[in-house]
Amino acid sequence: MDVLTDLLRGAQARQSTVRQLIQRPPWALTFADPPDLTLVTILAGHCWIGFDEPARPPRRLAAGDIALLTGDADHTVRDDPGTPPQVVIRDGRKESLSAEPVASQPLRPRTYGDGLPGATVMVRTAYTLHGAVGARLLDLLPPLAIVAAGPRTRATLELLSAEVVRDEPGQDAVLHRLLDLLLALVLREWCIRPGGKIxxxxxxxxxxxxxxxxxxxxxxxxxxxxxxxxxxxxxxxxxxxxxxxxxxxxxxxxxxxxxxxxxxxxxxxxxxxxxxxxxxxxxxxxxxxxxxxxxxxxxxxxxxxxxxxxxxxx
The missing domain is CATH 1.10.10.60 (Homeodomain-like)
Known part of the structure; x- marks a missing residue:
């Protein structure tokens, strides 16, 4: 058994939330008290993601890019680095920070936003990890790692885009297995690239x-x-x-x-x-x-x- 497989098996990654968000500018969402590990996947458009700290400038994500975040620091996803946070999401509840908060009405299963043409489409998946093996895996990962769009993840993202909005028998099982695959692919891509750190x-x-x-x-x-x-x-x-x-x-x-x-x-x-x-x-x-x-x-x-x-x- 290889190291990454062993860590993933022992960490028992479980999804706590899976949400597709569709937003047109200007928009900015801050996620407070995040879980152990988060994946932000861009299906269309682009966004900026960061921790709102001067020492750690935000990073741009384009279609097909995937961000892996660890730790309990608040992070913000937005259309532009200059857009101030409009909504804080804490413990699954939204708190508006603006007179014109970002649109978040339900559109389809697991999907929120404005749903208008030209919007950024992203899927955010929050994971909880288990025990000492989970802690060991987190210790080996940076606060933010980005895997650029590429052929190894493209097919999985296409399946995810098609399945996340469906509401059919066995849908949760299908989504969770797709997301398990995506997480494994992202970790593998990150750790085998030059400068990888596992x-x-x-x-x-x-x-x-x-x-x-x-x-x-x-x-x-x-x-x-x-x-x-x-x-x-x-x-x-x-x-x-x-x-x-x-x-x-x-x-x-x-x-x-x-x-x-x-x-x-x-x-x-x-x-x-x-x-x-x-x-x-x-x-x-x-x-x-x-x-x-x-x-x-x-x-x-x-x-x-x-x-x-x-x-x-x-």
Whole structure:
């Protein structure tokens, strides 16, 4: 299993909202208290998207472009950088900031705006992510990443444009699977392009030997991996492999493995009532005491304390 697949599976991305917005200038929408991860997809026209901070200027999106946003900072989508916010959307409710707020009447299923010719058409999808794996995925992503229009996403966007306005049996299932596909495509496009930053802010995916080693670690984290075995699988000497892995990933191979095991263990402790010894074996520790020591070193608390805090945060 490759790294991105493993992260997406563990993060269990779920859509909380899917909305198509059709707006003619001037318009500006601020989204307050956003979820873990948001996709803004431009189907027609263009817009500007940003965080309303001087240090982070807004970015322009054209038809076919997709913006990926993470974190809890408010962001604004508008027709022009000079258009002031007209509406704030917070907790699913709209608050008007202008005497002439942006049009938002229902037009079709999941579709709002003015619906007039020449408008910008976009789909905004809000995702929630799960547990420690979800947090790890978010940590590897920037506040704003843009994937430009291209052949790899075009067919999915065409399907999304056709399906988002329909109201037929199984419609939610169709949309959610399309959006899962779109999210995976966007993350893949972003992380394999020059300067992509998964995993751990590196270009490790571009190196076949190191990428292959990462896939081995994620495919079987409970295996008793050694640097020598990983180096042999990569066709490199032990010293050369360890140096190359550390350079690209930012930490030594076994340190990366331990960190990933602790991430998996944190979610197993949170989401199941399996005994700690079983959790330990699942992530590669035959000795529950050694596992508890490693977990406390990584998380600052014992496995049992972590589980209690996950059940009762107060």
């Amino acid at each position: 995993p751990d802010r590196t270009n490790a995916f571009a190196d076949p030997a190191i990428s292959g080693a990462l896939n081995l670690l994620h495919g079987n984290p409970a295996h008793r991996w050694s640097v020598a075995e990983l180096a042999g699988r990569a066709g490199m000497s032990r010293a050369a492999f360890a140096a190359r892995f550390t350079e690209l990933v930012g930490r030594p191979p076994l340190s990366y493995l331990t960190d990933w095991r602790m991430t998996l263990a944190a979610d197993l402790l949170r989401d199941s009532d399996a005994p700690i010894a079983i959790v330990a074996r699942t992530v590669g520790y035959q000795d529950a005491f050694a596992f508890s020591t490693a977990f406390k070193r990584a998380r600052g608390v014992s496995p049992s304390a972590w589980r209690r805090s996950a059940i009762d945060p107060d």
